[in-house]
Amino acid sequence: MANTYELIEAQTLSTSASSVTFSSIPQTYTDIRIFISARGTGPYTNTNLKMQVGNGTVSTSGYSEKMVYTSNGTTAASYGQSAQAQSDLQYFPLATSTANTFSNNDIYIPNYTGSTAKSFSIDSASEYNAPAAVLAMDAGLSSNTSAINIITFTPNAGNFAQYSTFYLYGIKNS
C-alpha cells in the first residue's frame, strides 16, 4: 500500500495537440501512475494510444506487451507483440464515437528509477455507447534500463482533442 500518493503534474489541453510529454519527472518516488482521459480528432471510432518512455529522450524501440481485450462487448480475445517502437495496446475514442465521450486510461509503472527493463500495466476503456468500444488490460515491458524521466503519449491517428486530461502521480512506499 502506498504511503505517499502525490500529484506531480496535471495537464488539460486548451486546444488539440499532436502529443503530450511529461519531462524532467522527479526521481524521488517508488512508482508512477498516469491517468488519461482523452479523445482524438481522427476519423474513426477509436484507436491506439501510443506511449514511449526514456531518459532525456524517449526510447523508440524495445517495447513488448500482451493484452486481453474485447471490442464487441461479448467475447474476449488476447493479443501480443514484441520489438515495437512504442507501447500502443491502450485505446481512446475518436471523432466518430459517441459525442463528448473521453477514454479512461490507467497506466502504472513500478520502479521507474531502477536500472533494469521497465514493466508497466495499463487498463483502458475507449468509451463508446455501442459494442465497438474497446476494453483492454495490457501488461508490457520497455527494454530501456535507464531511469525514466520522460514519457510521451501520441495518438495513433489525428490529434488529442481539446479538454483531454493527463495526470501524473508519484507513489512512495515510505
Next chain:
Amino acid sequence: MTRPTRVEVNCTTGETSIIELTDAEIAEIEVAALAAADQQAAAEAEAAAVAAAKAAGQAKLAALGLTAEEIAALSK
C-alpha cells in the same frame, strides 16, 4: 494556416510549453495517419469476411434442414 502543436510539461519547473511541430514531425504524423487508415481498412475487411462466412455457413445449415434454434445452438 496554423501549424499543429505538441505539449510538453516540465515536471521539475511546472512549465508547460506548446511547441509547433517541425516539417519532419508533420510528415511523420501523416505517415502514421496513412498507416492507421490501412489498419482500419484491413480490420473492417476482416470483420466483413468473417460475417459473410458466418452467414454462408448458416445458410448451408438451413439448407440441410436445421432450424434457426439448432443453428444458433451450434454457434454457442
